[in-house]
Amino acid sequence: MTSVITVEKEKLDNPPLDIHVLGDRVLRQPAKRIAKVDDSVRQLAKEMLQTMYSSHGIGLAAPQVAIHKQLIVIDCEPDNPANPPLILINPKITRVSQELCVVEEGCLSIPGVYLDVTRPKTIEVSFKDEQGKPRKIQATDLLARVIQHEMDHLNGVMFVDRVDNDLALTEKLQEKGFSRGAVKPIK
Template sequence: MAFDTLPVVEYPDPILRQVCEECDIKDKSLKKLAKQMAKTMYKNNGCGIAAPQVGVLKRIIVIDCDQEDGRQDPITLINPKILELKGELVTEEEGCLSCPGISVPECRREYAVVKFTDFDGEDYIIEGDGLLGRCLQHEIDHLNGKTLFESAAPAARLKALRDYEIARAAGAKPGETSID
């Protein structure tokens, strides 16, 4: 069965500022949604996507931070919850499928510990640093109604909003982190 991609919701759509509701693990539509989210993420060269980015206010994210060899092995996290953030605060540029054409300096902890549920109702813990740790924090922010703009420091937020308007006017598409 082939799954279609879904349109990516772009800022300033108000759905991106809403807090998502918990998923009912018995909801059979979650598997289809996760497959569509993964296909959408890969099509747009992302390493993570949250349900509100495809217009669904459910607490589900799909990530795949290890695509160097061309292999696609997405992980679906249902009702993810950050248990612990540790390590130094590190500022790095982040892009977002919902904010095409820009990247924004984001200050995040180096290491994230996240509890989630799988499709069988089993609870797991995923831990990660580097790109995985950053991606987990970024996508869970989406579930809590937070975009790159709300996460950024005030000066970076103003610059990012200006840059984003320019990128939108230039026709930036999801997956693009610059308009150069």
């Protein structure tokens, strides 16, 4: 599965898009399905990749750049030029494993905050690629986690909403200057 969208995996001084941070209302609005995959969607994906690489991220969802479309870009190997990024349009998780795992997560929209989150270890996801072709992949470990994390953004959910350790959550957010009130716990 090779991407038709190619961008240099480098940090730009002026990335094309601004990443919004925890507390900004745009992050809480659900994204809309993309009706037609066209050049404007591919251009958005390209700019999202440039912005993600510029911020040393491995995943970025359109709502993080204040665009309410179901578009996610992912690259679990940003230092490997041979590894193409993954572009998921209108992604839908079709299966999740019973096996859960707890791993520390961070988010470009909550810089400097890293906390443990429990998620299914393996998922199956269907989506359209940047050519508009239907795809289905099985993802495990880091890729599964990044897809789930970014898909949460499409529903207005932030990873801190899923953190079980309330004390660590409050401490980390305060330490980095974020409001505990911006968290909307999912139980």
